[in-house]
Amino acid sequence: MPDRPPLNLYRPVEPRRPSPRPGAGAPAAPARTLPSLPSIVTQLPPPPPLPAQGRRRPPVELDYEVVLALHSLVSDRVSDNLRGRQVGPDSQRQLTIETTREVVREHIDNRIQAGDQIPLGYEDALTDAVAAQLLGLGRLQPLLDDPQVKNIHVSGHDRVRVEYADGRVDEQTFTAAGSDAELLELLQRRAARDGLSERSLSTSQPILHLRLADGSRMVAAIAVTPRPVVVIRRHRITKVTLDDMVKLGSITPLLADFLKAIVAGKVNTIVAGLAGSGKTTLLRALASEIDREEWFAVMETERELALDPQRHPWAVEFEERQGHGERDAQGRPEGELRLVDLFPAMLRMNMQRVVVGEVRAAEIVSMLDAGATTQGTLSTIHARSADAALTRLAELLLRYGATPTPTGAYMQITGAIDLLIFQRVDKRPGQPDRHYVSDVIELNGLADNGLSVARSHLFRAQEPGGLAMPTGVRPNDHILQALSYGGFDVQRLFPETAAAAGTPWGR
Known part of the structure; x- marks a missing residue:
């Protein structure tokens, strides 16, 4: 920006003395002397004019x-x-x-x-x-304060796309800052101050992942994109239970009772689905069933789950720490701590259950370590189908060196995960998104050729867009024991039992 001559922020005026109230005999109190303030910017304009009498007052405009x-x-x-x-x-x-x-x-x-x-x-x-x-986030903060805003996309300071929960999209109304440089400064300030540890956004670290104060997840990119790019995913539903998921139309009452027993019985469970399908909301609902007195760990690359501290006062949150400064012999910045580094310390803290949050990259190793060494692990992963989720887990294990062979990858998966839930989202222009569970699958070890996982559908949608309903398949012994411990009557999964009881099957 070009240099401008500094002029006074405030006009030099004489202190004002308040007028006495009508009928008051006592002399007016001395006026407060206004402090002297420094010169900072050019002469600032006055506030917008008052509206004409009788007209509807427009929203306040700010310079x-x-x-x-x-x-x-x-x-x-x-x-x-x-x-x-x-x-x-x-x-x-x-x-x-x-x-x-x-x-x-x-x-x-x-x-x-x-x-x-x-x-x-x-x-x-x-x-x-x-x-x-x-x-906060400057001009974007009113959007974060609006409970109807679902997602915010920014491409440069003057291009903002807002998606609302009712399906509306606004691409014209908002700006993120006065310039790209101002937007970058704002993002760098949040990176340094939000989160459990300081993060940075610079040409040497051009990608920023951050949980904002309200629980929203922000991803920002500079240098690798033509202009600064920011995506904010709002978590509008943070305090949620499985019963709430029934009210939202995402699962049936029967599936809610089944999943309550699964959590109580400490079955290792992963939730899969596309971005924006509601995986994190379902994970929060599952975690809400963890007993209040339980001591357990939450491990995330960036804090996002934000479990209710009233419901989970003994949950211990771990977050990766971004490194700064010179790199060591392995090419890692000094001070960096990844989940795989934090995992051994977590185990020494007597944790019996671990919630790993989202698995996107190398944290796959920590998630499967948690599943193999603790019980009741909960996690999420991006995938376009239930079958694709298992393939993606294997690919991540191979990519990050956890095993050299596909058979070894699938063996680790079946040794650490008992149940897979697939969450879908239906999107239609101008309409609210619909989020629901379509599949619940138990994993039963390696398939015959050792290159896939043997699996059984316990719940499956009976038609496109339908909610997951019981298939009549009897769960394996491990799942049955967990259901029994959680107080679930397994006979409710079978149509003949429902018919004998005169109740709608699957509901």
Whole structure:
């Protein structure tokens, strides 16, 4: 940006004395003397004019030159206040919010004394925008605060695509920042401050994976794309149970009871499906059935699950740590810790169950290690079908050196995973997405040729778009024992039993 001559942020005006109330005999209290504020940017424009009397008030419009100038003031004041002090993140956040209100109030006071009229709601909107620039995602923050927003796609600062839960798509209304450079600065600030450990976004590390404060998952890319690209996946449903999944139309009541028993019986389970199919929501629902008193681990490359701490006070979250600085002999940045590095320490903490989160790459090794050495493991993986999920697991094992042969890969899979659930999503333009479970498959060891997995469908959709219904196949002994431990009557899986009881089969 070209250099501009610095002019005063606030107009120099005399302090205002409040007018006495009608009938008040006491003299007015002395006016508060407004503090002297530094020169930062060019003369800022006044707030937008007040609407004409009787007209509907439009949304408050903000000049982001004002927002960025006040952002700089707040940042400087907070830094000065914290210098030499040890303050936790919650206290820092509270100090930032309080300082933002103070600086915006001073700005409004100066504008009023200069003769400007302040529209109703302008001060609150300005405070929110400055706070979002400091603590959130700037101009994108209102979208993160909107419960109806499902996904946000950004390609450069001026191109934003918003997908809503009801199927609407908006490609015209929003911008992410005033320039690509401003967007990059905002992303770098979030990378340094969000998450369990500091991350970076630079030409040497051009991809950023991050869980935002509200639980949304953000992926950003620079240098490897023509302009900065940001994708934010909103997790609109975070506190969810299997009974909630029934109400949402994703599973039948019978399957909900079956899965409750599976979790109670500590069956190793993986959820597969396409991106956006609802795998993470189903994983949260499964995890909601873990007993409140259970001590277990959650291992993720980036924190995303965000299990309810009230429901799971003894869950221990592990997150990969990004390395910085020089690389070691293996080519890894100094300080880097991957899930495979954290796994031995986790086992020494007496964990009986592990939730591994999403398996995309080398974390396949940790997930299968967890399945082979603990019980009740839960995880997810991207795949376009239930059968393709097993093939993808084997391919990842081969790619990341866990085994040299396909037979060895499938042997590891069957030794670590008992049950596979396939989650589907139906997308139609202009309509809400439909998420549902179509298949539940038990794994029964290697197939005869050793190049695939022997499997049985316990639940399967009976028609395209249908919910998973019991197939009448009797589960293997391991699954039966788990179902019995979880209090599930296995006879409910068979049509003749339902007919004798006079109840709809599969429901």
